[in-house]
Amino acid sequence: MTTIPADTAGAHDAHHDLPYLARKGGWATTVWDWMTTIDHKKIGVMYLFAILIAFFVGGVAALTVRLELWSPVQTVQNAAGESVVTGREIFSSNTGYNKAFTLHGAVMVFLFIIPSIPAALGNFVLPLMLGAKDVAFPRLNLFSWYVYVVGSLFAVAAILLGGVDTGWTFYTPYSVIAEDYHRVIAMTLAVFILGFSSIFTGMNFIVTVHKLRAPGMGWFDMPLFVWGIYATSIIQVLATPVLGITVLLLTIENVFKIGIFNPAYGGDPVLYQHFFWFYSHPAVYIMILPGMAIMSELIAVHARKRIFGYKFVAFSSLGIAAISFIVWGHHMFTAQGELASAIFSGLTFLVAIPSAIKVFNWTATLYKGSIAMTTPMAYALIFMFLFSIGGLTGLFLGSLSTDMHLHDTYFVVAHFHYVMMGGTVMALLGGIHHWWPKMFGKMYNERWALVGAALVFVGFNTTFFTQFILGTKGMPRRYATYVPEFQSLHQLSTIGSMILAVGFLVHLMVFVMSLAGGRKAPPNPWGGLSMEWETASPPIEHNFHHEPVVRHHPYDFDDTVPPQTDPAEFPLPEPAPAGRGH
Amino acid sequence: MTTIPTTGPGAGVQASAEPWERYTHQPHWRNREDEFEGAKLGMWLFLSTELLLFSGFFCAYFVLRHFYPDAFRGASTHFLDWRIGAINTAILLISSWNVAVAVRAAQLGQKMILAGNIFFASLCGVAFLVLKLALEYFPKIQKGEVPGAFFSYAGGHGYDPSPYDPIFLSVYWVSTATHGFHVLVGVLLLWWVGWRALKGHFGPKHYTAVENVGLYWHLVDLIWIFLFPLLYLVP
Ligand code: HEM
Numbered sequence: 139m140t141t142i143p144a145d146t147a148g149a150h151d152a153h154h155d156l157p158y159l160a161r162k163g164g165w166a167t168t169v170w171d172w173m174t175t176i177d178h179k180k181i182g183v184m185y186l187f188a189i190l191i192a193f194f195v196g197g198v199a200a201l202t203v204r205l206e207l208w209s210p211v212q213t214v215q216n217a218a219g220e221s222v223v224t225g226r227e228i229f230s231s232n233t234g235y236n237k238a239f240t241l242h243g244a245v246m247v248f249l250f251i252i253p254s255i256p257a258a259l260g261n262f263v264l265p266l267m268l269g270a271k272d273v274a275f276p277r278l279n280l281f282s283w284y285v286y287v288v289g290s291l292f293a294v295a296a297i298l299l300g301g302v303d304t305g306w307t308f309y310t311p312y313s314v315i316a317e318d319y320h321r322v323i324a325m326t327l328a329v330f331i332l333g334f335s336s337i338f339t340g341m342n343f344i345v346t347v348h349k350l351r352a353p354g355m356g357w358f359d360m361p362l363f364v365w366g367i368y369a370t371s372i373i374q375v376l377a378t379p380v381l382g383i384t385v386l387l388l389t390i391e392n393v394f395k396i397g398i399f400n401p402a403y404g405g406d407p408v409l410y411q412h413f414f415w416f417y418s419h420p421a422v423y424i425m426i427l428p429g430m431a432i433m434s435e436l437i438a439v440h441a442r443k444r445i446f447g448y449k450f451v452a453f454s455s456l457g458i459a460a461i462s463f464i465v466w467g468h469h470m471f472t473a474q475g476e477l478a479s480a481i482f483s484g485l486t487f488l489v490a491i492p493s494a495i496k497v498f499n500w501t502a503t504l505y506k507g508s509i510a511m512t513t514p515m516a517y518a519l520i521f522m523f524l525f526s527i528g529g530l531t532g533l534f535l536g537s538l539s540t541d542m543h544l545h546d547t548y549f550v551v552a553h554f555h556y557v558m559m560g561g562t563v564m565a566l567l568g569g570i571h572h573w574w575p576k577m578f579g580k581m582y583n584e585r586w587a588l589v590g591a592a593l594v595f596v597g598f599n600t601t602f603f604t605q606f607i608l609g610t611k612g613m614p615r616r617y618a619t620y621v622p623e624f625q626s627l628h629q630l631s632t633i634g635s636m637i638l639a640v641g642f643l644v645h646l647m648v649f650v651m652s653l654a655g656g657r658k659a660p661p662n663p664w665g666g667l668s669m670e671w672e673t674a675s676p677p678i679e680h681n682f683h684h685e686p687v688v689r690h691h692p693y694d695f696d697d698t699v700p701p702q703t704d705p706a707e708f709p710l711p712e713p714a715p716a717g718r719g720h
Numbered sequence: 721m722t723t724i725p726t727t728g729p730g731a732g733v734q735a736s737a738e739p740w741e742r743y744t745h746q747p748h749w750r751n752r753e754d755e756f757e758g759a760k761l762g763m764w765l766f767l768s769t770e771l772l773l774f775s776g777f778f779c780a781y782f783v784l785r786h787f788y789p790d791a792f793r794g795a796s797t798h799f800l801d802w803r804i805g806a807i808n809t810a811i812l813l814i815s816s817w818n819v820a821v822a823v824r825a826a827q828l829g830q831k832m833i834l835a836g837n838i839f840f841a842s843l844c845g846v847a848f849l850v851l852k853l854a855l856e857y858f859p860k861i862q863k864g865e866v867p868g869a870f871f872s873y874a875g876g877h878g879y880d881p882s883p884y885d886p887i888f889l890s891v892y893w894v895s896t897a898t899h900g901f902h903v904l905v906g907v908l909l910l911w912w913v914g915w916r917a918l919k920g921h922f923g924p925k926h927y928t929a930v931e932n933v934g935l936y937w938h939l940v941d942l943i944w945i946f947l948f949p950l951l952y953l954v955p
């Protein structure tokens with residue numbers, strides 16, 4: 139069998155040693171170089187920019203929703219005795235409000251959070267962690283980015299043409315009888331196209347993990363980030379096609395007026411709900427598993443501790459992936475038979491087990507670690523706190539009797555924000571800070587980043603904890619108005635969203651400052667042991683000078699000197715007292 | 721698609737050799753075996769997504785047939801001619817056999833047998849599409865046997881349409897059209913492979929594209945084998 143040495147002496151020209159960010163020429167050349175690149179690192183950075191733009195758009199929509207809720211819409215008598223409508227802060231009609239939260243939900247879910255961690259950080263980090271030169275199918279990787287962009291353009295078109303007010307779930311029959319159905323077509327097509335992008339990324343990562351691990355790297359030598367992304371990819375590949383066919387059918391229903399879901403022609407709208415949630419429940423694990431994947435890295439590296447229960451953490455990812463396929467019915471307790479509901483309720487509790495295993499393992503890892511209070515660690519702690527609340531409230535919703543009361547209230551809204559934002563987005567922020575020095579070769583300002591993290595934490599809880607209370611008091615979701623008794627809680631929530639916005643702006647400022655004039659990053663600023671820390675910051679074009687070989691476990695902090703670090707900065711821990719050793 | 725390296729292990733091979741003999745692998749793979757296995761794994765993953773996509777149609781079919789068993793029976797026998805379906809099934813089965821032979825020919829380095837079988841299979845695909853369009857789709861559109869709101873079939877021949885006929889036709893049109901689109905893509909892929917085969921791109925050591933397009937073609941065939949009885953042979 140012929141194996142090519144990584145560096146064939148003659149063929150090794152100098153430009154392969156340049157950092158991947160090095161410019162290849164003038165302005166136009168550089169743009170062309172990025173737009174046609176098949177380098178996983180550049181594609182990862184391109185995804186990062188794309189999803190941050192989506193996050194911004196979705197965020198602005200969320201702020202308008204919160205501002206509209208500043209006061210209830212009321213018809214009151216003015217001094218002259220005429221009735222006037224007060225409390226319309228932003229939108230002149232309920233439809234405007236409905237469009238804003240649909241826009242928010244659809245953009246955040248399909249354009250931001252689903253591609254976020256896998257496509258942006260995963261693309262950048264996963265091949266490096268495996269010691270590979272690239273993902274398995276680099277051209278498919280670039281293609282998937284373009285597919286993402288085209289899908290997003292469809293979504294933008296739907297918005298610019300006047301928006302969609304169906305909610306991000308596009309429930310039938312509403313979505314097939316909406317008067318603005320041509321925009322619904324654009325939106326569902328967008329989701330269909332975005333699904334392909336997600337499938338391609340997933341396929342790429344699965345094959346990369348199977349076939350491109352560095353020599354000597356067994357499955358259990360992989361960093362846990364890779365395990366998490368691998369499990370996510372399996373869900374992406376196996377669940378997204380069902381969403382694809384669902385929204386494709388929905389699109390065809392709208393274009394050709396056929397009746398598969400539309401009861402007007404004899405179709406079955408509940409079938410739509412089954413199809414939709416068969417994807418969208420697993421999809422919530424497409425969103426959270428990558429967050430958990432990042433968590434294991436943040437906790438272990440910034441506490442300089444061998445991860446507790448490596449195999450449990452690894453297999454719980456696969457466990458979550460498997461269970462996630464059989465619990466979709468818990469979104470339809472009110473739309474299906476009692477027996478089905480009871481079964482789905484029971485299954486739903488199962489899914490909490492692997493999630494809890496992870497949280498316990500992270501906590502155990504922190505125990506007696508040398509914790510560095512960096513921004514990534516701060517976000518890891520925030521994640522544990524918020525995700526626990528989100529997961530536990532999921533159990534309330536999974537119990538039939540409580541869900542009958544809480545279904546379609548703000549309690550659900552708070553629950554999923556605690557898991558998706560408190561979980562995934564916090565992990566994403568932690569991950570961006572963790573790999574920022576590697577990606578851009580610059581350090582960020584730790585103090586200001588911590589200020590940002592604190593604002594985000596406070597803002598988040600102010601915004602969403604109030605919504606748990608609103609929900610239990612009976613505030614229904616998706617309404618532009620409410621009874622006046624709820625006003626103070628709604629206002630508190632809106633103030634929280636402002637604090638959040640300020641926190642994000644602080645982060646943005648930190649990133650811009652870092653790019654503009656940050657200190658040059660060392661190759662391994664945190665003393666990490668996985669392979670991405672063995673190459674330069676930013677990595678060279680072909681990732682490694684020599685094909686890396688696995689010499690130690692990625693979490694062997696007890697007896698491995700981190701590569702490329704100053705021993706004074708990252709000393710090995712004191713040897714364990716006799717009798718406790720290996 | 722394939723870049724033939726001028727340096728590296730393949731470089732020593734004589735310039736007169738066929739392209740497949742000079743091909744090594746793309747630079748990010750460690751060796752040719754890994755590259756081939758990786759591409760095949762990717763293809764299997766893709767096929768599983770295709771299967772899941774079509775499982776949506778099957779699911780919708782069973783649910784709706786469960787709701788309207790009589791309409792499905794009536795509409796199937798009245799609107800669809802099982803003989804056309806059967807001929808198309810036979811055509812696809814034959815083409816699948818050709819594709820299998822082509823893969824074997826690639827492994828044995830028989831260039832002309834490879835290309836011949838690939839092109840023959842693609843002709844089968846074209847025949848399938850022509851039959852479908854000429855004998856089913858166009859007449860159906862003319863007679864108004866179309867789904868949903870556009871259904872305008874006037875009846876006749878002693879058949880009185882059920883109000884749920886359009887539902888059956890919805891499933892029929894959507895699933896066969898999606899399948900037909902896959903056949904079309906398959907034909908284009910077969911042309912691409914055939915053309916590359918003629919240029920000598922495939923041989924015992926390198927036939928990834930033949931293998932993968934072959935797998936795709938078998939899947940398209942397999943899906944039709946399920947669609948045919950479900951749509952045309954409702955008892
Ligand atoms: C411990 C694990 C979890 C359990 C037991 C759970 C349970 C539930 C239940 C029963 C509902 C339906 C409530 C209703 O509509 O009445 C729900 C809604 C939801 N959950 Fe979870 N969940 C869990 C974790 C997650 C995670 C990790 C995410 C996302 C990252 C998530 C995202 C959502 C979303 C988006 C909805 C609302 C969908 C909508 O109607 O718009 N959940 N959850």
Ligand SMILES: [Cu+2]
Nearest residue numbers: 419422468469
């Ligand atoms: Cu769910």
